Amino acid sequence: MPFNFTLPTEDLIKVALAVLCGGLLGIERQYKNKTAGFRTMILICLGSTMYTLVAQRTGVGVNINIVTGIGFIGAGVIFKDNISVNGLTTAAVIWVSAAIGMAIGTNNYLLAIISSLLTIFVLWLFHYLEDYMDKVHHNKQYSFVFADSEFDNVAFIEGIIKSHHLESFRVQVNKHDGNLLLMLKVTGHKKNIAKLDREFLAIARIKSF
Numbered sequence: 001m002p003f004n005f006t007l008p009t010e011d012l013i014k015v016a017l018a019v020l021c022g023g024l025l026g027i028e029r030q031y032k033n034k035t036a037g038f039r040t041m042i043l044i045c046l047g048s049t050m051y052t053l054v055a056q057r058t059g060v061g062v063n064i065n066i067v068t069g070i071g072f073i074g075a076g077v078i079f080k081d082n083i084s085v086n087g088l089t090t091a092a093v094i095w096v097s098a099a100i101g102m103a104i105g106t107n108n109y110l111l112a113i114i115s116s117l118l119t120i121f122v123l124w125l126f127h128y129l130e131d132y133m134d135k136v137h138h139n140k141q142y143s144f145v146f147a148d149s150e151f152d153n154v155a156f157i158e159g160i161i162k163s164h165h166l167e168s169f170r171v172q173v174n175k176h177d178g179n180l181l182l183m184l185k186v187t188g189h190k191k192n193i194a195k196l197d198r199e200f201l202a203i204a205r206i207k208s209f
Contacts, residue, residue, distance in 0.1 A: 011053055011111065018042075018049035019118060023126075027133075038130050042122050043092035050099035050115055054108060093119065138190040141171065142200075145207045146180040153180055153205060160199060164192045179207060 022045030026038035096119050103112040146153045154173060161168045166188035174181050186193060200209055 012114070014049055014053065015046065015111075015114060015118065018045045019122070021045055038133070039122050039126050040089045040092045042126070043089070043096050043119065046115065046118065046122075047092065047096040047099045050096070050103060050111065053111060054099070054102050089123075093123070135190045138188065138193055140186050140193050142182075142184045142186060142209055144180075144182040144184070144209045146182070147205055147207045149175050149178055149180045151180070154182055156205075157182065157184070160203075161186055161196065164188070164196050164199075166192055166196065 019042055022042035023038065025045070026041030096115070100112045100115055100119075103109075103115065144153075144157065151173075154170070158168055161184070166186050168187075169185045170183075171185055172181070172183040186196070200206055
């Protein structure tokens with residue numbers, strides 16, 4: 001069986017465009033602190049392109065059993081706790097790995113090598129970009145319980161948040177057992193949010209947060 005170490009320029013353009021388009025979508029998702037962020041979107045777009053290229057270059061359809069089976073494996077590494085979802089990037093890597101394996105199995109060696117290097121590049125370098133974006137545009141949801149039921153507490157807290165150069169959005173305001181309950185979503189630099197936490201700890205009228 002002959003080795004195939006050639007890759008048409010058109011295929012290289014497709015792979016590069018997959019990384020670019022996935023990255024553009026991922027930047028938007030990462031900026032909004034969504035679960036499927038920068039690297040995940042790139043890997044999904046790259047994997048989809050690879051499956052399509054393998055099918056086109058071999059003249060046969062992608063083995064649906066492999067795609068379906070890998071989907072089940074990927075789902076097994078995704079788990080959710082009370083506040084976050086973890087494992088999406090790992091699931092995307094599993095999916096791309098299967099595409100690379102199919103490329104090797106169909107003699108598309110250069111496609112497999114380039115895609116492997118791109119995957120490592122995305123996982124390693126873009127990890128720092130994700131961390132930077134999370135630092136400068138971090139989201140945190142606060143749930144406050146006040147010692148009384150005065151509605152003035154809402155404006156008081158929102159004023160403190162604004163003084164730290166942060167933005168806030170009211171999620172919920174209600175009353176329970178004579179206490180005012182407030183839920184806010186706060187967005188801004190992670191450093192400023194850390195300062196905000198320390199200030200909240202010193203405020204007597206906040207029963208808990």
